[in-house]
Structures are given as structure tokens and as C-alpha cells.
Amino acid sequence: MEKINPYSLMFGKEPIQMISRIGEMDEITRNFLADPSPQQIYMITGVRGSGKTVQMTEISKKIASEKDWLVVELNPETNLLEDLAAKLYNEKSVRDIFKKAKINLSFWGIGVELDQSSPITNIEVAVSELLEQVKKHKKRLLITIDEATNSESMRIFASAYQIFVRKDYPVYLLMTGLYENIDALQNEKSMTFLHRAPKVYLGALNIGSIARQYKKTFDLSDEQSREMARMTRGYSFAFQALGYCTFEKKGDYQEALDTYLEYLDEYVYNKIWSELTAKEKMVLHEIANCENAKTSEIREKLGMKPNELSPYRDRLVRRGIINGEERGVLKLTLPYFEDYILNNYY
Numbered sequence: 001m002e003k004i005n006p007y008s009l010m011f012g013k014e015p016i017q018m019i020s021r022i023g024e025m026d027e028i029t030r031n032f033l034a035d036p037s038p039q040q041i042y043m044i045t046g047v048r049g050s051g052k053t054v055q056m057t058e059i060s061k062k063i064a065s066e067k068d069w070l071v072v073e074l075n076p077e078t079n080l081l082e083d084l085a086a087k088l089y090n091e092k093s094v095r096d097i098f099k100k101a102k103i104n105l106s107f108w109g110i111g112v113e114l115d116q117s118s119p120i121t122n123i124e125v126a127v128s129e130l131l132e133q134v135k136k137h138k139k140r141l142l143i144t145i146d147e148a149t150n151s152e153s154m155r156i157f158a159s160a161y162q163i164f165v166r167k168d169y170p171v172y173l174l175m176t177g178l179y180e181n182i183d184a185l186q187n188e189k190s191m192t193f194l195h196r197a198p199k200v201y202l203g204a205l206n207i208g209s210i211a212r213q214y215k216k217t218f219d220l221s222d223e224q225s226r227e228m229a230r231m232t233r234g235y236s237f238a239f240q241a242l243g244y245c246t247f248e249k250k251g252d253y254q255e256a257l258d259t260y261l262e263y264l265d266e267y268v269y270n271k272i273w274s275e276l277t278a279k280e281k282m283v284l285h286e287i288a289n290c291e292n293a294k295t296s297e298i299r300e301k302l303g304m305k306p307n308e309l310s311p312y313r314d315r316l317v318r319r320g321i322i323n324g325e326e327r328g329v330l331k332l333t334l335p336y337f338e339d340y341i342l343n344n345y346y
Helices: 022-033 054-066 078-090 092-100 123-136 153-168 180-186 188-198 207-218 224-231 234-250 256-276 278-289 295-302 306-318 337-344
Strands: 039-047 069-074 141-146 173-175 197-200
Touching: 022 039, 022 054, 022 197, 039 054, 039 180, 054 069, 054 141, 054 173, 054 306, 078 092, 078 141, 078 153, 092 123, 123 141, 123 153, 153 173, 153 180, 153 188, 173 180, 180 188, 207 224, 207 234, 207 306, 224 278, 234 256, 256 337, 278 295, 278 306, 278 337, 295 306
Parallel strands: 039 173, 039 197, 069 141, 141 173
Antiparallel strands: none
């Protein structure tokens, strides 16, 4: 029987071969499960392809396995409060609880008409009634939203969620999103509470862990596995893409290089590049062109003063595209992104 490729190019799908981010996962899970919980909301952010969805999925599976926990995933493209009411009401483990409480959601097309009670016509009130029963029966609810954006539905939901927390309902929220989308949502006047919500930034995976997994999968030497791992720079999608291409090339990672680069460009880099402003592209082009990556040299070539470069630097760092941890140095975080920039900047 032919072996199945253990790596995946599908975003959000949990691959057979993966590297868990134990620190981030433990922090979020531990704080949610604690009683009382010190946090009821976390936001996971990072560059495209950094593994946000997979991380959220791992955490939600862990929480769902715990006694008296419910997990509901919402679609950010829908009316989130209606989606929450429908999915929570139809959870098998609590459906009878809601029916016995005579919560009538027939106005929203949820459940059935109940003669003994009037239909609830306000969706926020409807969700509150459901959460009241969740609390009464000593259960807790985790809501997950993947790729949150600054939409009207998201703003309405976030405002209602803030009220649910003030009412001391046992409701927890885990969201993923690109930095620019999370930032836009936080900066809404009514969303100031989100500024206090902890954000987990997904950076590079551990290169040693990548090397060990590649060595085991492809039966490589230590030197070969380290070289292969360095080709990913710890970028989560690159780890999957290089592994996928190498598997298709029968373990020859050098032979897989061209296809690997095509996948990086087509699946990720084209999209990242299209979302950048002209000035951000100009800054990145100079970083890609600068051999020693010194900030002073990059700034000089751009003809910018220190305070003029800083906003672009900070924004690109937060988006996970450049690394500014080393004082006076700016480096691109994504593998072979220098080549992409030099080929596409004009």
C-alpha cells in the first residue's frame, strides 16, 4: 500500500506531521480551565500560514475533552449571535436543559414553538437565557472564531460578549486573526476591553524540532536534517510545504526546492504582498537588498529619518513579516521572501 503524505498544504487542516506549540497551548488551556479563571478571552495572531487555526483547533479539542465544558465554533461570515444561539441550543448535552427551561427560540427558527412560553424576539436576550442555564447547571462554554475581522457582526458580538462577562456567565472566547484585523477591531471605540485581552503571537517554530522530525520522516543525516529545517526558517506553512514536496520527491529535498518555492509564492506570498501598502513594499525591498540588514543603512537608502521609518518597522514586525529583536538590525522572517520581493518589486 502506498504511503500517505504526512504533510498538508491545506490551511487550517491539522496535518499528520505537526509540531505543537506547547508553551502557548498550555498557557491558554491552563488559564481557561482554572477555577476561577484569570482570563476569559485570548486572541491568537500571526502572519498568514503561522498555524493560528491549527493552534486554535488543538486547544478547543483539549477543552472539549474536559468534563462540563461545551465548545462552539462560530462562522465569522454569519450573524454571530444568531449562530451562537442556534449552535448552543442544539448541543446534545444541554438541549434537554434548554427545553425544560422553556426557552422559546422559534422566532429565530431555532427549536420548536412552545405553548407555555412566548418566543424571545431579541437575540442578545436569547443568548443570555441560554447562558443563564449553562451557568445554573455548572457548565462552561468556549466560543471559537477563526479569522476574526472588523465586521459589523463581529462588533455587535464583541459588545454582547462584554455584557455576558459582566453578568458573570461562564463564557470564554478564543479568536484568531491577522494582526491588522485584530488591531482594527481593538481600535473601535466600543471595543476598548479587547486591548486588555491577552494576545498570543505565533512566531517561528523551533528549528531543532523541525530538524528532528524531518530526520525521522526522511531518514536523513543530522547535517541534512538541519539544512532542510533551516530552509523553512521555522515558518509553519514552510515546514508543511517543504515536507510535502520532499515526500513527493521520495525524500530528495534539494530536488523539491523549486516546487517548494512555487507553493510559498502561490499559497502565501502573493496574498501577503497584495495586502501591503506601497511604502511598506518599498521598506521591504530595501531590507531584501541590504546585505548586513542594518537599520541605519536601510533608513539612509530610503532617505528617511528615524521617526519616519519606525511606524513601518513596527507594523511589519507586528504582522510577523520582519524581525526587529536584534538592536539596529531588520531581517525578513519568511524563507526565501527576499527573492520574492526582488522578483516582484517594481
